[in-house]
Amino acid sequence: GDSVTQMEGPVTLSEEAFLTINCTYTATGYPSLFWYVQYPGEGLQLLLKATKADDKGSNKGFEATYRKETTSFHLEKGSVQVSDSAVYFCALRTNAGKSTFGDGTTLTVKP
Amino acid sequence: KAGVTQTPRYLIKTRGQQVTLSCSPISGHRSVSWYQQTPGQGLQFLFEYFSETQRNKGNFPGRFSGRQFSNSRSEMNVSTLELGDSALYLCASSWVNPGQNTGELFFGEGSRLTVL
Numbered sequence: 001g002d003s004v005t006q007m008e009g010p011v012t013l014s015e016e017a018f019l020t021i022n023c024t025y026t027a028t029g030y031p032s033l034f035w036y037v038q039y040p041g042e043g044l045q046l047l048l049k050a051t052k053a054d055d056k057g058s059n060k061g062f063e064a065t066y067r068k069e070t071t072s073f074h075l076e077k078g079s080v081q082v083s084d085s086a087v088y089f090c091a092l093r094t095n096a097g098k099s100t101f102g103d104g105t106t107l108t109v110k111p
Numbered sequence: 112k113a114g115v116t117q118t119p120r121y122l123i124k125t126r127g128q129q130v131t132l133s134c135s136p137i138s139g140h141r142s143v144s145w146y147q148q149t150p151g152q153g154l155q156f157l158f159e160y161f162s163e164t165q166r167n168k169g170n171f172p173g174r175f176s177g178r179q180f181s182n183s184r185s186e187m188n189v190s191t192l193e194l195g196d197s198a199l200y201l202c203a204s205s206w207v208n209p210g211q212n213t214g215e216l217f218f219g220e221g222s223r224l225t226v227l
């Protein structure tokens with residue numbers, strides 16, 4: 001079946017540090033790929049997405065590129081802020097409509 | 112545009128009871144899916160409904176059930192509650208284009224269930 005494996009956390013960084021959260025997937029067909037973010041006490045919200053190979057999703061300084069050859073969708077940000085502290089989920093959705101999520105990576109950014 | 116609305120936000124039940132959670136999707140969204148979130152198990156897919164039909168189902172026991180109404184609102188029910196059912200239950204809706212079901216999910220804030 002479909003699966004998403006993302007870098008285990010928690011991850012603790014200092015403000016302005018570079019962030020990478022790795023994500024790899026297995027799926028049949030050509031899924032769309034997503035990063036969702038969950039702030040404390042809230043539901044998940046979409047951070048960025050990519051719908052086909054070599055697409056780059058970007059939002060709020062975060063970026064991720066759909067790499068079909070390595071089945072990866074790593075999340076990056078050049079300079080994190082304290083306000084980026086949250087749980088990040090990598091996910092895929094197949095054309096059958098089913099979504100699969102990674103286990104989530106907790107990011108804490110210290111001033 | 113109103114977001115996904117889940118009710119109730121918090122509830123406490125005892126073992127053996129049953130519970131019904133409600134989800135109102137974003138207007139125009141016909142796909143509604145449900146997830147269970149726990150610290151140990153992460154985000155687990157329960158089921159997805161589209162046009163009142165269950166289209167996908169996760170690996171949960173039959174005590175977990177759901178339905179979708181003609182206005183796309185959805186409910187999920189858990190019968191014979193167990194302590195392990197304590198979790199945050201998240202509902203998500205999405206837009207569906209003909210032949211393409213890979214759109215992003217819009218989540219509600221969740222219903223936090225505590226089973227004593």
